[in-house]
Amino acid sequence: MSGLEDLYREIILDHYRSPRNRGELESPPAIKVEGFNPLCGDEIIIFLSTKDGVIEDIKISGQGCSISQSSASMMSAAIKGKTFAQARELIDYFKQMMSVHESRLDQNTTPDGQSIDAPENQLDLDSIGELAALQGVVKFPVRIKCATLAWNTLTQGLDESKSTER
Amino acid sequence: MDNNNYAHVAVKGNEAPKPTANVGEHIDTDKIKEDFPILSRDQNGERIYYLDSASSSQKPIQVIQAMGNYYASTHANVHRGVYTIAEEATRLYENARIAAGRLIGAAHPEREIVFTKNVTEAINLVAYTWGRANLSRGDVVLLSEIEHHANFVPWLMLAEEKGVELRYIPMDKTYNLDLSNLVQLSAGAKLIAVTAASNVLGSITDISKISDVAKQVGARLLVDGAQFVPHRLTDVKSIDADFYGYTGHKLLGPTGIGILYAKQELLEEMPPFLGGGEMIADVRLDGFSTTDIPWKFEAGTPPIAEAIGLHAAIDYLEQVGLDKIAAHEKSLTVYAIGALTDHFGKDITIFGPEPSDSKDRAGVVSFKFADIHPHDVAQVLNEYNVCVRAGHHCAKPLMRCLHVPATTRASFYLYNDEEDVNALIHALEQVKKMFG
Numbered sequence: 001m002s003g004l005e006d007l008y009r010e011i012i013l014d015h016y017r018s019p020r021n022r023g024e025l026e027s028p029p030a031i032k033v034e035g036f037n038p039l040c041g042d043e044i045i046i047f048l049s050t051k052d053g054v055i056e057d058i059k060i061s062g063q064g065c066s067i068s069q070s071s072a073s074m075m076s077a078a079i080k081g082k083t084f085a086q087a088r089e090l091i092d093y094f095k096q097m098m099s100v101h102e103s104r105l106d107q108n109t110t111p112d113g114q115s116i117d118a119p120e121n122q123l124d125l126d127s128i129g130e131l132a133a134l135q136g137v138v139k140f141p142v143r144i145k146c147a148t149l150a151w152n153t154l155t156q157g158l159d160e161s162k163s164t165e166r
Numbered sequence: 167m168d169n170n171n172y173a174h175v176a177v178k179g180n181e182a183p184k185p186t187a188n189v190g191e192h193i194d195t196d197k198i199k200e201d202f203p204i205l206s207r208d209q210n211g212e213r214i215y216y217l218d219s220a221s222s223s224q225k226p227i228q229v230i231q232a233m234g235n236y237y238a239s240t241h242a243n244v245h246r247g248v249y250t251i252a253e254e255a256t257r258l259y260e261n262a263r264i265a266a267g268r269l270i271g272a273a274h275p276e277r278e279i280v281f282t283k284n285v286t287e288a289i290n291l292v293a294y295t296w297g298r299a300n301l302s303r304g305d306v307v308l309l310s311e312i313e314h315h316a317n318f319v320p321w322l323m324l325a326e327e328k329g330v331e332l333r334y335i336p337m338d339k340t341y342n343l344d345l346s347n348l349v350q351l352s353a354g355a356k357l358i359a360v361t362a363a364s365n366v367l368g369s370i371t372d373i374s375k376i377s378d379v380a381k382q383v384g385a386r387l388l389v390d391g392a393q394f395v396p397h398r399l400t401d402v403k404s405i406d407a408d409f410y411g412y413t414g415h416k417l418l419g420p421t422g423i424g425i426l427y428a429k430q431e432l433l434e435e436m437p438p439f440l441g442g443g444e445m446i447a448d449v450r451l452d453g454f455s456t457t458d459i460p461w462k463f464e465a466g467t468p469p470i471a472e473a474i475g476l477h478a479a480i481d482y483l484e485q486v487g488l489d490k491i492a493a494h495e496k497s498l499t500v501y502a503i504g505a506l507t508d509h510f511g512k513d514i515t516i517f518g519p520e521p522s523d524s525k526d527r528a529g530v531v532s533f534k535f536a537d538i539h540p541h542d543v544a545q546v547l548n549e550y551n552v553c554v555r556a557g558h559h560c561a562k563p564l565m566r567c568l569h570v571p572a573t574t575r576a577s578f579y580l581y582n583d584e585e586d587v588n589a590l591i592h593a594l595e596q597v598k599k600m601f602g
Binding site for chain 1: 540542558601
C-alpha cells in the first residue's frame with residue numbers, strides 16, 4: 001500500500017467528506033465558471049464574488065472524485081479573502097508542486113533543480129500546509145488532472161472577473 | 167498459417183501452440199490463462215486480475231506470435247510487389263479479410279469487408295460517405311440513448327453539417343432499449359444505427375426486431391458490434407444488417423484494426439472515404455477514378471500485421487467456440503452479480519439487466535459503490551491488482567440517464583473466472599474501509 005497512503009492522506013479525505021465553502025452564489029453578480037475533466041467526468045463549478053481586486057467570497061459546487069473535490073475545497077479555504085495577485089501566486093505554487101518529478105518529491109525542487117518556495121505574500125500558512133498533502137498525487141500521473149481541475153477553473157474565473165469587474 | 171519460423175524468438179523454442187482448452191463442454195480457464203502471457207505478469211509479487219476486457223481484451227500467444235512471425239519472415243507491402251514475400255503478405259492480408267467476414271456470416275467477405283482503424287473509423291466512414299451522399303436536411307437518423315460516443319458523434323457532426331434530424335430510442339427501467347414505440351420513432355428514418363450490446367449496461371439489443379422495423383419503414387440498418395462480436399455468434403445475414411462494425415482489439419486481436427461490413431451494393435455506390443494510394447484505378451492531373459471494392463475504402467498502406475493478428479484471434483475464438491465462451495460469460499456474470507449483491511447489499515447499485523434465462527446479457531457489470539467516486543474505487547482496486555474501468559465509458563448521454571457522473575465497470579471474457587470476481591470483492595471491502 002506504499003503510494004496509496006500518500007494519495008489519500010487523512011486531510012484529503014477530511015476535505016472530501018466535509019468540503020469547505022460548498023454551495024452557490026447568485027450569478028450575476030457573482031462570476032460563475034465551470035471546469036470539466038473529460039477523463040473521469042469530474043465537474044467543478046466555482047462562484048466568485050470579487051470587489052476591488054479581492055476575492056470576497058467563493059463557493060464551490062459540482063461532483064467528482066476525492067482528489068478533485070478536496071483540492072477544490074482546500075483551494076477555496078486558501079484563497080478566500082485574498083487578492084487576485086495572491087491567488088495567482090498560490091495557483092502558480094500549486095501547479096509547480098504538481099509538476100514536480102516523483103524522484104525529487106522529497107527535495108522540494110522542480111525538474112530543473114530549482115527549489116519551490118512557498119508564496120510569502122501574506123498567505124495563510126495553514127492553508128498552504130494543507131495543500132502540501134496533495135503532493136502525493138504526483139506519484140499517480142493520471143490523477144494530476146483531478147487535482148489541478150479546480151485551480152485551472154479558478155484561473156479562468158480570475159480572468160473573467162478582471163474583465164467584468166467594475 | 168504456415169509461419170512458425172519466428173517461434174524461437176516469440177516463445178522459448180515452441181511452435182505456435184494451439185488453443186489449449188478446446189476439449190470438454192466447458193471452458194477450462196486455467197488452461198486458457200496459459201495462452202495469455204500478460205495474465206501471469208507479476209505486479210508487486212502477485213498476478214493481476216484483469217476485469218476490463220470491454221475496454222480492450224488481452225492477447226493470446228497465438229496472436230502475438232502470428233504478428234511476430236509475419237514481421238520476421240513475410241513482411242512486404244501488399245498489393246504491389248511481384249516478389250515472393252510481397253505476394254505472401256498480400257495473401258495473408260486478404261485471407262484475414264475472408265476470416266473477418268466469415269466470423270460474422272458475410273455473404274461475400276472478399277468484397278464486403280473493409281479494414282479500418284477501429285469501429286469508430288468504421289462508423290465515421292459510413293457517416294462520411296453513405297451519410298453525406300444519402301442524407302439531407304430533415305432526414306431522420308434513429309439512434310439510441312445508450313450508444314457509445316463512436317455512434318453518437320459522427321451523426322451529431324452530420325446533423326450540424328446537413329441538418330439531419332436525430333432521434334433516440336430510450337432506455338427502459340430494466341436497462342434494455344424500450345422498443346415499444348419503435349414504429350412511431352422510425353417514421354421517416356433513413357437510417358437506424360444502434361449498438362448490439364451496451365458497453366456500460368451489458369444489455370443486448372433485440373436487433374432482429376429493429377431490423378424488421380427498419381425494413382418496414384425503408385431505413386438502412388447500422389449495427390455497432392464492438393461489444394457483441396467478441397462474445398456471441400453473429401450473423402449479419404439473419405439480421406439483414408446493411409452496415410456492421412466491430413473491432414480487433416476487443417476480440418483478442420491487436421489494436422489498430424477495425425472491421426466494417428457493408429452490403430456489396432451499398433459499397434459499390436458509396437463515394438470513397440480517404441483519398442490516396444491503393445484506392446485508385448487511375449490518377450490524372452485533372453482527376454482520378456476509384457478502384458474496386460473493398461480497396462476503394464482502404465487508402466494508403468493498410469494495417470497488414472494487424473490484419474494477420476486479427477486472423478489468428480478469430481481462429482483462436484473459433485477453436486475455443488463462441489458458444490462455449492458465451493455460456494462461460496453468462497454463468498460468471500450470474501455469479502458476479504449474485505456475489506456482489508450478497509456481499510455489499512445496499513452499498514452497491516448495479517446498472518444493468520438482472521440476469522435471466524429468457525433474455526441474454528453480456529458480461530459487463532457497471533456499478534455505483536457506496537457513493538464513492540469510481541475513480542477512487544478503481545485507484546484502490548489497483549492496489550490489489552484488480553484492473554477495472556472507472557469513468558463515463560464514452561457514453562456521457564447514458565451517464566446522464568443514469569444520473570451518475572461515472573461508474574465503475576468490471577467486464578469478463580473467456581479467461582476470467584470466479585477467482586477474479588472474488589479478488590474484486592476482497593478489494594472492494596478495502597475501498598469501503600478506506601472511504602466508508
